[in-house]
Amino acid sequence: MKNRKLRTKITMRVGILLILGGVILNIVVKNIIDYSSNNTIKNDMTIQQNNSTEFINQYFMINGKALDKQTFISNSPMIAMKLSEYDNSTIGIYDVNGELQYQSVNGEVNKSINTHIEQAKNNKAYIYFTQENNEYKGYFAYPFYFNEEFLGIVEIVRDYKEIVTNNRNIYLLFTLVESFFFLIILILTYLIMRKSTRPIENLLNGVREISKGNYGYEVLEHTNRDEISDLAYEYNKMRKKIKKQIELTHHLEKNRRDFFCNITHELKTPLTSISGYAELLQSNFDNEKFRKQAISSIEEESAKLNSMISSILEVSRGQILSKEKSEFNIGKMLNEVSEEMKIRNNNSIKVKLNIETCNIIGIYDEIKSLLLNLLENAYKYSIEYGEIEIIGQKEKGNYNIAISNKSSNLTADFKEKAFEPFMRGENAEDSDGNGLGLYICKLIVEEHNGDIIIDITDNVVKVDVKLTCL
Template sequence: MKIKYKFTLIITVIMIFLGLSLNISVRKILKDNMENSIINSLKEVTKSARESIKYTLSIRDYIFKDIALVQEADYLIEYISLNYESKLRICDVNGKVISSNLSEDYIEFSENLNEINEGKTIVNIKYSKNSLTGLISYPLIINQSYIGIINLTKDYSILFMEYKKAINTLTLIEISLIIFIFFISYRLTNKIVKPIETLTYASKKLSEGNYNINIDIKGNDEISILSKEFINMKTKIQEQILEIEKEKEKVEKLALSRKIFFDTVTHELKTPLTSIMGYSEMIIQNIVDDENFKVHALDRIYSESNRLNKLVLEIINISKGLSSINEEFISMDIAPLIESISSDMNIKAKKYNLNIYTILESGEISIKANKIKEVLINLLDNAIKYSIESTIIIVNSYICDNFYIIDIINEANPIPDYVYQHIFEPFVKSNTSEDLSSTGLGLYLCKEIIKEHDGIIKLDNGDTIISTIKLPLSNNHNKSIINN
């Protein structure tokens, strides 16, 4: 049960209890006053009637007053009835009726005979539905002589009706007062409880994570102060949650940055390792017997090892917060770089019965050589990984609309559509066996590197896969064709 209903019910029960108690008390007081008035009235009538009887019997000069009472009984009844608006009967000392004008026989008169004979006056009040009758019985003693009994009745119905009217009016007033107090108490309780209900609702919404709540605050009472403090608390919680969310975003970004950094480092390390492994494998297996090639291979192994060593030292410095991998842009002819990378990757391609064929055009562009080298190695590595066996991988470069364009073309099975639609997003890869060791970051990092060079990278899907890089030219460039 809601608290406002409890308060209203409690107040109503208390008011009903107080109303009933007051009604019963007032009823008793009014009834006691009415009965005391009736008793006093009957005593006055009795006193007057006794004097009238005494006077009547005295002036008749009867020797025996009891005989005189019998003879004057009818006259006395008529006289007293007319003067005192009452009815009565006169009995002898044994209770035998001498004369009477009563319309009914009241049993109370017979029951009180012994007490009357003892000299007592007995008063009774008899109630009926809409009438009230006062009864009084008293011994008639004249000159110390007990000569008879007077039983007198007087109608007090008018007084009784006034009493009932007063009681009914009082009851109506009390009921009206209870209803009025119930209404006022309900309004007051509702006024007190409504802000609490509002706070309860707001607290529930707050616990559900809804902070877009407001409370209309009026006044300076305790409830208003509580509401203001609740709003302040809500605001502080909201601010703290926003701060926590910001910190969470920072942590997530930091974690992602670390992940991308280490994956980038992996690809940075992959570039020299690919050359070192390729040339080492050819020397160990004595694939080429040309001494000049062996010298060239050893020179490349040395230079790439030296580069690998520098990368490792740079990573150590970065882990200590002393440095960061940062390469400067240099203007250079990119064709020899493409030729060198294609030559290195061709060693790996031949292991899979593939061959890399280059058609290169010179072009002067501003690049970070190692970064572009990483992109080309990644794209050629993908071409080798997914090409159909015994096919040719073509590396074609040319100048068009102030852009130096590099196309890497290979025959392969089409890339699944769900992968192709997100091919340059991080951590996207297919579920083929070739991709089990892949992080899914290669093409994403390539896109970021090309974006850093203000270039464009795209990939055309189908039975023939074409990876295209577009890099802006420097102001001056030369043209020449290189065929392998």
């Protein structure tokens, strides 16, 4: 079953609230209009009562007649007709017992209605309202007094169709305008919600794409800064981080597979050599010269194997971060390591130094191992009677180490894989290296939040290391 969209749900709920609000508002407005209509009719009847009372008094005064029960009843036809003509209403004159004496009819009158007459007999002015055949009539009766004497009852029947119709038209117009505005509000609500929820739909699509493994799906970040745009920003930030972590995981997994494949290959060579010499020794014990050569070869291969295993353990032990960091002078260390390597290696190679002093915070033994590895490679791959240039300089908060030498057996392709494990130059067969030196150097530099790059141009190999200085 397909779920309703959020904007549809919200629009429906707003619509329900608008309908409920409209019903309540219509009831209130209708009551107000009805109340206003009733007050208008009551006020009109009060005016008619005052006017008719004044008219009757003036009639008898002008005609010089005494006003009493007898004259009131005897003049009822004239009074009724004059009042009916004057007020455009039906006028009835009743005696004190509620008996009709004369009625001047204007329009249709329901003569069966006498509730107002009965109330007037009891000394009450009373209005009775009727609706018949689209006719709206007000039946009003009041007791007529003169000099505090009850002379009879005056009935006034008026048509209020115009007032009622106008009020109903006002109510209908209000309902139509109200419905129109509510419809506009509902449409605007839907449009606003559609625009507002579109980024949420994009986010939902983004989450679905991530669940499918597509980490390149980017959600558009809107310029208006609100919770949804912040959510889109955080989503993109999370997506990039996940993508980076996944790529890093895949890269590490690939490196792990390659590393162990290389380990298998690299360990197999000396082990095969040792195993071969051991088998030969078992069958050639009488040849002392061969025996010494075999033992020497076994010792040499064992030393290589031991060196390789030590390097592998150095890579895999993961203890760099656990060591305590301290502050030391890397310029001084670089000078000392340079002098040490000059003594240990071929004196035919010239060393040119340009080293500034600078303090850094790092793991002393690891940084020294880094420098020894780099200089050892420089000596190893330098041409005979060549020159090694060692530069250590402070620049913009960093300490830059540049070691360069001229080599005849390294290609530009070497630099692309120089920091991979078990990567060696073309003279590897003539050296005791195991191809893990630069790989270890890279690990050390990265653990110190630094950077290391290698460049080979016109047989000149240059290694640049950047570390943060104090």
